[in-house]
Amino acid sequence: MMDILLLLAALVLAVTGIVGCIVPVIPGVVLSYAGLLCAYGCSGSALTPAALWIWAAVTVVVSLVDYLLPGYLTRLFGGSRASVVGATLGVFAGFFLFPPIGIVVCPFLGAVIGELIHDSRDTARALRAGIGSFLAFVAGTGIKLAASIYMLILIVGDLIPTVRGWFA
Template sequence: MEIAAWIIVVLLFAIGMAGAIYPVLPGALAIYAAFFVYGFMVSFEPFGFWFWAIQTVILAVLFIADYAVSAWGVKKYGGSRASVVGSTIGVLIGPFVIPAFGLLIGPFLGAVIGELIAGSDLNKSAKVGFGSVVGLFSGVVVKIVLQLVMIVAFLIWVF
């Protein structure tokens, strides 16, 4: 049973880390779910109040940072709310419409289109689109680091 638990935990960790890059995957939620899988299949004994408090705070920070860092990139380059919304839509549908490069092109085009709808010229809209990609990459770095912290903390508590 313990071997099966570890296989599922590692699989959930891998899905979680992939979710840091590919936004349609559950990301941090998959990592958080791995803790419960381990608890139910092996033991909750290693996990105390501080484990759950730290992991829950990191999870909350990840949810907030996911939106805030991307929005920061758009806003830093002069984007409006319409470009933030467009960028978010682009992140979600871009990878499906353009499988190889949709993760980059989607938020860029979404922000550009959103900014054009808001009344900006093409030059400013392109600058905001670039900001959306900067925000996306910044968000990915933050997610990878925090999710690795979650996994390392789990391993420290278990071992």
Template structure:
């Protein structure tokens, strides 16, 4: 049973890291579940305070992932269409132009979304940059959280 839990934990860790860039997959919660799988093995015992801290980090990063791009867009004068455009641009860029689509898709999508909202070109580009910077900040936070959990997974496994 321990081997199954370790394998499932490793799979969840990897899927969690991939989920940092895929908007449909919740990266940090999946990485945290991977850590929980390891915790329930007889091979290791992760301290409960570590698990509680990482659970709080997971919740905080998951909430911030939705707040930061909106804040970036609003801070630079954007609209909801810019936020939606950024998300749609990410999905299109991810599937049609990997790996560069992950970076440029949200920027182009936010720009198109702002233009569809009737913004002039300069204002649309400014808010698109805000949305893009918010997206990058949220993604970076997710990566940091997932890699910290992966670090603990490896440390407690070996």
């Protein structure tokens, strides 16, 4: 009975983690890793403690990169602190006011508006900051999705023999 609950929890957490890679309020990679921990708890799991430590490190690194990348790329593309703040506010505004397209468009608009508030004369710089913010979103989402999807594949691959054993 416990194996069934752990299996279901692992799958639900992994799938929710993938969704969380796109939705900014849900910690996607962390949920996928929690799913991996649930899979490890199943009696037939072939996951090793070393694999869990490696994936814990991947989870931390991916989370840090996703946190730091928007500010870095926005500034790399010429944006100021105002555009970084605008992009951050845009993420939340897009999520709550205009889902799902707002999650992609509003950080760009927020960075542009933030930069224009900072310096209304330099629209080219504001657009570059918006592009940097957009690229950070795409790159961060891609990195998180890759890690979360791979963890789901590990979970499914690890649990198939367990489920097969229930019916044999």
